[in-house]
Amino acid sequence: MNTSAPLTWSASLLTHVGKVRRHNEDACLDRSDIGMWCVADGMGGHAAGDVASRMVVDRLARVDRNGSLAELVEAAESAILEANDLLFKLSTRHNQTSGTTVVVLLAHGRHCVFVWAGDSRIYRLRDGEIKQMTTDHSQIEAFIEQGLLSREEARDHPAGNMVTRAVGAAESLYLDMDIDELAADDCYLLCSDGLDKHVTSEEIRDILSASGPADSAQELVSLTLSRGAADNVTVAVVAIK
DSSP: SSSSSOOEEEEEEEHHHHHHHHOOOOEEEEETTEEEEHHHHHOSSSSSSSHHHHHHHHHHHHOOOSSSSHHHHHHHHHHHHHHHHHHHHHHHHHHHHOOBBBBEEEEEEEEEEEEESOEEEEEETTEEEEEHHHHHHHHHHHHHHTTOOOHHHHHTTTTTTSOOOTSSSSSSSHHHHHHHHOOOOOOOEEEEEEHHTTTTTHHHHHHHHHHHHHHHHHHHHHHHHHTOOOOOOEEEEEEEE
């Protein structure tokens, strides 16, 4: 196998308002041309969550093709931080809170980088195994790390919607990042928490294993809707070839 040849990808994105909320405060971005995909979840109980998520996506949509993965990461980070600054100033001016989670997958050559704030996630399917590649910035995750809750107890905990980091929520924002080596036949899923509230990681694994990006995206959203879809749901499925 040629381990130095550049890899390619195909992607499919889908968003749905769900069955309870009146407005879709999620937003997503497909920049397969430069190897960048994003999901943003405007904070549900916050004013203008749809404005916040759309602002992040709009800033990322302006990122140009860059010569290296490092340059692409730097450009994406700058775009998100610009959105954070604008949203925080807007919130201060109008005395209201507007925020959004963000999760970004950036691919170049044979590596990719994850950038995120909040509880939107990236999963990776590799060799039949599913793995969550991001760590939620949430009160629930903090409880789990402190040993106060098990994963099973956390699923129905009343603090399930409380995020501890978001774009626009504070004057300064620290973005978490991680890097991964790409492999042929990998599949990555970016999603808002409207998906993982209703669909288990094992079900995600089975769906991604059985279908290509378009069918997988549709099946994930359809399964969420069949279980009540209490929140907006957004997925981005990226298959590496």
